[in-house]
Amino acid sequence: DQQVKQNSPSLSVQEGRISILNCDYTNSMFDYFLWYKKYPAEGPTFLISISSIKDKNEDGRFTVFLNKSAKHLSLHIVPSQPGDSAVYFCxxxxxxxxxxxxxxxGTRLQVFP
Amino acid sequence: EAGVAQSPRYKIIEKRQSVAFWCNPISGHATLYWYQQILGQGPKLLIQFQNNGVVDDSQLPKDRFSAERLKGVDSTLKIQPAKLEDSAVYLCASSLDRGFFFLNTEAFFGQGTRLTVV
Incomplete structure (x- = not known):
């Protein structure tokens, strides 16, 4: 039973454009959500989080949006940079x-020049 | 600041053999986690320690997996005997204390140990 789903295994975006990574969840009791980034051969690193009492949290180029009624959250990266190429876990x-x-x-993001 | 150290980085064993992984958390971190990440899946929590006590081991297959954190610092995770489905990356993480949000204590992950059971 996959309670947190990232339906897009991969995403390819041009440098400078917006990257949008999506995440859906099934348990309405979830209260906190995080995004982790993982480079090959490294452990995941914390990126950004959001509490269920908010619908948006911004940190530099990264913004997370939460839609509780739809049980959906998304991570926006603007502008995307080649160094953002990694696997992103919700x-x-x-x-x-x-x-x-x-x-x-996880969703594998590739940012190309 | 030194990060979470794990060893070995890679291990290949035959099924029914035993294996042990070691983790040294960030100095001063009270909370330590072991996660299992099977290829194509997200990390799954196996066990959580607070100092040298177990907080949550509900997803640890206790018939073959064991973990300890003596003296509340280093930790070892053991599998005995290993099965083919144990092939995964085993990630250790530590945080200053419990409560990611209340205390703003994010978890820091090590590089992981990739286990292949053949």
Whole structure:
């Protein structure tokens, strides 16, 4: 039972354009959502997060949007840079157990010149 | 600041053999996690320690997997005996304390150990 889904296994975007990575979840009790970035042969690194009481959180070139009614969140990267090429994981947790992250399957982003 | 250290980086074993992975978290981090990431899937939490106590091991296959964190610092994860489906990357992560959001304590991951069971 995949509670966090990233239906696009890969995405290719031109440098300077916007990258939009999507994530859907099934458990309406999830309260916190995170995005992690992973380069080959490295562990995931935390990128940005959002609480369910918000619908948007911005950090530099990265913005996460949350649509609770649709159980959908997205990560926008503007402008995209070649160094953004990595696998991006969406993760979610419950209010009473924020340590336990449920990860999606990841989306591989490739930013080409 | 040194990151989370894991060893070995790679391990190939035959099914039914035993294997152990080692993790050294970031100094001062009280919370330590072991995740299993099977190819094509996201990481799945196996066990979480707070200092040297287990907080959550609900997804650890206890008939073959075991983990310990003696003295609340380093940790080892053992598989005995290994099965083909155990082939995965085993990630160790640590955080300053529990509660990603309440305390703004994000988890830092190591590079992982890639296990191949043949």
């Amino acid at each position: 993760a979610a947790s419950l209010l009473y157990n924020t340590d336990k992250l449920i990860f999606g399957t």
